[in-house]
Amino acid sequence: MKRVLALPYLLWMVVFVILPVFLMIYYSFNDMSGNLTLQNYAEFLSSNYIKMTLNSFWYAFLITVITLIVSYPLALVISRLKHKTFWLLIIIIPTWINILLKTYAFIGILGINGILNSVLEKFGLMKIQLLFSDFAFITVAVYIFIPFMVLPIFNSINGINKNLIWASYDLGASKWEALTKVIIPLSLEGVKSGIQITFIPALSLFMLSRLVAGNKVVTLGTAIEQQFLTNENWGMGSTVGVFLILFMVFVMLVTRTKKESI
Amino acid sequence: MRFLITLIASSLLVGGLFLFGTKLLNNTSSSETDVLFVYNWGEYIDPELIKQFTEETGIRVVYETFDSNEAMLVKIKQKQRYDVVFPSEYTVEKMKKDNLLLPIDPDKIPNIKNIDERFLGLSFDPGNEYSLPYFWGTVGILYNPETTTGMDFSTWDSVWDESLLNDVLLLDGARETIGFVLNSEGHSLNSTNKEELDQAKQKLEKLSPNVRGIVGDEIASMMKENEAKVAVVWSGMAMDIMYENEDLIYTIPQEGTNLWFDTMAIPSSAKNIDGAHQFINFLLDKNVALQNTDWVGYATPNQAAFKELDEEVKNAKEFYPDKETMEKLEVYRDLGPEWTEYYNELLLEFKMSLD
Structure with a gap:
């Protein structure tokens, strides 16, 4: 029955996961006329x-770190709020919108006659070329990944037994110590999942690199x-x-949780 | 539990039926000759004309679009049925080599007489056995005279000018970008000379401070908004942009540039070959071509239709260049997979060298 x-x-797994991966591995040993070869691997390991x-x-690292820096305090604050689910929903809603649409919106915001520049102009500041720069690329990528980072971190912070935090206070911990010695170590699992969800996709953001970085990244x-x-x-x-799969396995290994490693 | 099984089984059944159903539907229609599968670039035909064709011939048109020759090739190679496709000239050459095109019977297309002779029998398909020209154009410089004071962009080298720091947009195509650098050095844009190409790469790298970005269709919206001062674009795209931003000027540098063609052809996966001929003949009709040219905005190879165009359009030298300029233009040849990859490698390296 089971x-x-x-x-x-x-x-499902065989048709949509295992088969495609094997197909990809098979293709990777093919040259352009379909002969078996190791040439592709040799080329990959060449300097380019x-x-x-x-x-x-480097970019994926920057994006992940900045996303984490923004998301952790955010998740912490939300977990302390009265209407947690409501605020969480506010964070999640942007993920309902197609990434391409959001990216195009950013073209309008960052453009030379865009919203951001008109605001700068109002304050008597110089117009700056924001679009097609590393700055634009990282900003938009961070914006896109924030909900995916906040969610697992929020879940793990929210899952911490409040008594543990109270206990740390009773034992004389300051707020800062309670944060660094209790909350952060206990929410590390969430941080790890967040990093996994952000880092790997950030390695291959080709649409973003074209639309907001003008292929300069x-x-x-x-x-x-x-x-x-x-x-x-x-x-x-x-x-x-x-x-990319190999890198992903590597990142998974580095960020793997203790429970799994046993 | 039983409910779950029924659920899964029924969803599989329904899914299977759908799959089978659509297959069946496709099959029945493919055996009939009252349907025509047309595969064209986006925004590349006046939709009214498709209706008109159906009214005149009773053939129903199933219209699909693609955004690159390569994407179209993949579908044709997988034997997906299309009756008429619109490959660019170098793709015609490639498809011919790979036996992906069916010959066109000139007897079934009396309107061939409307095509300007200059555009027949070109190197990519001498004798027009497999393709007939649909639209044509060039690659040139689109610039804003207000922000680039005093420059007329009569040479490709002006793009390297120091005053254009971070203000030049390039097309994300290896042939286009490497091509104009080769042109600027007086070389052929079909060069397969490593020395010339490496020299071009070095020259391209000198352009990097000026490069705002290397993009595709986004150039249109950016130039409309004056986001950059200069862009290297296709003539048709330029015409489209100038329609909305009247300050801009399109020009063909004197060293020459690329002359491109999009053609009409019948792929090997075609089933309604008679209908395909009728459709091609229909598009070559004088009035149809005139209406289509008005709608699409690219340059038409249809001489009969050209004569009927507005004087203003006809005399726009940048879009219908004179004989002297035409002689300097060069059509892309299919360079074969190795050289194509080398061109792309050069562009990728250039992209990586940008900050």
């Missing part, structure tokens, strides 16, 4: 792709897009994809 019920899920990988990692996603759509080199595109 097996029968599991069948659809198993089928390594540089691109480092570049992607090149991520691994840009390379995949180009290999598939312009070069028609599915092998190389898949190889980059395989490396």
